[in-house]
Amino acid sequence: MTHLNDPASKGSGIKSTNKSTIKSTVPQCKQCGVGMIEVLIALLISAFGLLGLxxxxxISLKYQTVAHFRSLASQTSADMADRIRANVNAAQDGHYFTQDSYPLNTLPIKQCMATIDPCNAQEIAAADLYHWRNDLQKIAGxxxxxxxxxTNGMILTVYFYEPDIAGGGAKGIKCEGAGKLSIRCFKTVFLP
Known part of the structure; x- marks a missing residue:
């Protein structure tokens, strides 16, 4: 490389080169591999983020299942309350009250939908309890x-298995009469 300001090159026509200004064409590797480490760290952070998601x-699927069970318990309780209100004579006579809670009464019942042989209030109450308990059986047992x-209010208590109660049992959550593990209860008090 020649320099025009070099005193040796003035007037002589000879161009000199300065060795200190010649740069090596071989790249120096002061940061080789740093880009790869940055990529690996970014992948590691992304992997932890995806594991968190x-x-x-x-957890959201678990709570969605719990909410679904509670919603079904509420719906079946409201359905049974409406059935009792529709057959208030049987409620006043005590045909809707149950002493046992589990296992279900699986005795055959009279079909009250037939028009040939209509049911009386007691048979309608038995059919209502039977169908209500069959619906409850579908809610996770x-x-x-x-x-x-x-006169003071009827209490409908729905018991169902809930996966978020890990071995706690119903006694810790004020569900009397249920000694099984992972039991949740839903109570509805109403006047017929």
Whole structure:
């Protein structure tokens, strides 16, 4: 490389080169591999983030199942309360009250939908209890009972298995009469 300001090159026509200004064409590797380490760290952080998202998804599915069971318990309780209100004579006579809560009474019942042989109030109450308990059985093995009285209020109690109670049992959550593990109860008090 020649320099025009070099005193040796003035007037002589000879161009000199300065060796200190010649740069090597071989790249110096002061930061070789740093880009790869940055990529690996970014992948590691992303992997932890995805694991966190997967954990949140699992927890949300668990609580979604719990909410679904509670919603079904509420719906079946409201259905039974409406059935009792529709047959208030049987409620006043005590035909809706149950002493047992589990296992279900699986005795055959009279079909009250037939027009040839209509049911009386007691048979309608038995059919209502039978169908209500069959519906409760579909809620993760649930069951229920009816207590109380007509003047002070009837109590519908729905018991069902809930996965978020890990071995606690129903006694710790004020569900009397249920000694099984992972039991939740839902109570509805109403006047017919």
């Amino acid at each position: 997967a954990g949140l998804e699992v 649930g069951w229920g009972n009816v207590t109380g009285d007509v």
